[in-house]
Amino acid sequence: MRAAFATPIRFVLLTLVLAAIQPAIAQQQGGNQTQSPNAEQQAQNRSDALEQAYKKEFAFLAAQRRDLQQRLAAFQQRAGQERQGVQREIDQLQGEVVRLTNEADKLQEQVREAERAVQSNQDNQQVLEATFQQAEVTLEEHGVDLLGSDRFTEMPEEQKIRELFTAADRTTDRLGSVRETQGSFFLADGTKVEGTIVHVGAVAAYGVSDRAAGALAPAGGGRLKLWPAATGEVARAVVNGQYPETLSLFLYESLNENVETDAEETVVEHIQSGGSIAWIIMGLGALALLLILLRVLFLSRASSSTDRIEKQVGDLVRKGKIEEAQQAVSRVKGSASRVVATALRHLERDRQHLEDLISEGILREQARLNRFGAIILMIAAVTPLLGLLGTVTGMISTFDVITKFGTGDPKLLSGGISTALVTTELGLAVAIPTLLIGNLLSGWAERIKDEMEKAALRVTNIYEEARG
Structure with missing residues (x-):
């Protein structure tokens, strides 16, 4: 390799030397034309020798170049062959990898299928065990002891199932008749x-x-x-x-x-199940009933006296018998008689003053007409709240029992809730009619007030008509 690299260097150096010598030679030839023929001959010989050396070196370099080209072509050919071989090997390895990957996927799928099959078998086994247990309990309830025998225990699973269905079929026929x-x-x-x-x-x-x-x-x-x-x-x-x-x-x-x-529950037992609050509600209900009766009695007397006074006093006033009218009014007891008596005593007053006296008398009687009305409505408002209080306390007691003993007995839970709702039931049973009757009595009292005012004004008008 060193010789191969040294040869081009030598060629380059020789070329540079020749390029530098030629101008000198030319100059020397031009300046020494007068020199001797020997000198010229020597110069010519040196030039020829140099040219010969140049040609040899060029030929050597050309041969080196051809050799290198041949070696390069051989190397490229060999490299291409090796590359093709490596590529074929790579393709083979890739194909092997793909094949092994597919095979691994298939094996994994087979493993998953095997796991699913195992899980399915386990589930089926659990179902069979549960079926056997349920069948044992059900058949024992009807006097059939099949699963406890050694013969049944040693049977295969399929035969056990057939025996169970046979025993169940016989039991069903027996129980269905x-x-x-x-x-x-x-x-x-x-x-x-x-x-x-x-x-x-x-x-x-x-x-x-x-x-x-x-x-x-x-x-x-x-x-x-x-x-x-x-x-x-x-x-x-x-x-x-x-x-x-x-x-x-x-x-x-x-x-x-x-x-x-189920024993039939009496009214007292039903109230007693609601506890002390239920008895308080019933006591308020009894009180409301008593007050309603008293209020009805007061209002009925006031209403009847108003009609009677208006008829008796009206005729006497029309005849000018004021004193007799006052005596007739005094013999009648009630709110209406007192209001009309006030009007009769002040008939000589002016109309405005007389009406003020009548209104004052009605205001005095208003307290008597509204007697017990506020208490009745208060009872109607309080009893539902007491019922709700009883229900809340009952529910708290029920949940305390559940906390201690659990919810294993649904009858205990439902019974506790039913008992807790008794107070709400009683509260509403007292409040609804009490509220309704209380409002009706309040309306009745307002109508009596209007009738008293009308009676007093009627007497006044009759007196003015008779006098005028």
């Missing part, structure tokens, strides 16, 4: 008697014994008791194979829970 058995049940007084029991499917039963007969209800623990309803004749007819058109049945869901008869 009317069957007669000998057994015991309890009477209303708690006495246990032996007799004939007719089962109507699994939802009702009749019992007939020497002492009593009738429809049966669950007594808890799989036992039956006589229901107090009068169904003895129907039960005996069913036992004898005679079915009436209408059957009185007690339908039940299970024999494991005792069914109690």
Whole structure:
């Protein structure tokens, strides 16, 4: 490689030397034309030698150039072949990578499918176990002990399912029919008697014994008791194979829970369930009723006296008998008589002054006419609030019970809420009629006031007409 790089350098240097020598040679030739032929000959020889060296060097360089070109072409050809080989290898490796990637994806998909299959099998197994447990509980309730046997435990799963369906089918047929058995049940007084029991499917039963007969209800623990309803004749007819058109049945869901008869709640018991606040509400209601009766009595007397006074006094005033009119008014008790008496005593006054005296008398009587009215309306406003207070306190007590004992018994929760709402019920029951009647009585009192004013003014007008 060094020789290859040295040859061009030598060529360049030689070219530069020749370029520098030629002007000198030319100058020397021009200036030495007079020199001797020997000198010229020597110069010519040196020029030829130099030219020969130049040609040799040029030929050498040309040969070097051709060699380098050939070597370059061979290198490029070899590099191209190697590049093609490497590219083919790269393509092969890429194809292998794609193939391995696809294969890995397929394996991952197979793994996911296998996991889904395992999960599905586990779910199915859980469903089967739950089915077996439910079937065991249900069949045991109806006297079928299939799952507890060793033979059933050793069966394959498919055979277990077939056995379960077979047992369930037989139990369904048995429970869906009317069957007669000998057994015991309890009477209303708690006495246990032996007799004939007719089962109507699994939802009702009749019992007939020497002492009593009738429809049966669950007594808890799989036992039956006589229901107090009068169904003895129907039960005996069913036992004898005679079915009436209408059957009185007690339908039940299970024999494991005792069914109690709902005793009819009295009014006092209903009030007592609301606690002390309920009794306060009822006390206010009784007070409101008493005040309403008294107010009706006062207003009825005032209303009747107004009509009677206007008729009696009007005729006497028209005849000019003022003193007799005053005596007639004094014999009548009530607010209207006092207002009219005031008008009769001051008939000689001017009209404006007389009307002022009448208005003053009506204002004095207004307090008597409005007696108990404000108290009645106050009771009507307070009793709903007391009912709400009782409901809130009852709900707090109910939630305290739930906090301590939980919500396992829905009957306890519903009973607590029902009891808490009793006070609201009583409060509204007292408030609504009290408010309505109170407003009606207030309107009646206003009408009586108007009638008293009309009566007094009527007497005044009659007097002026008679005098004028």
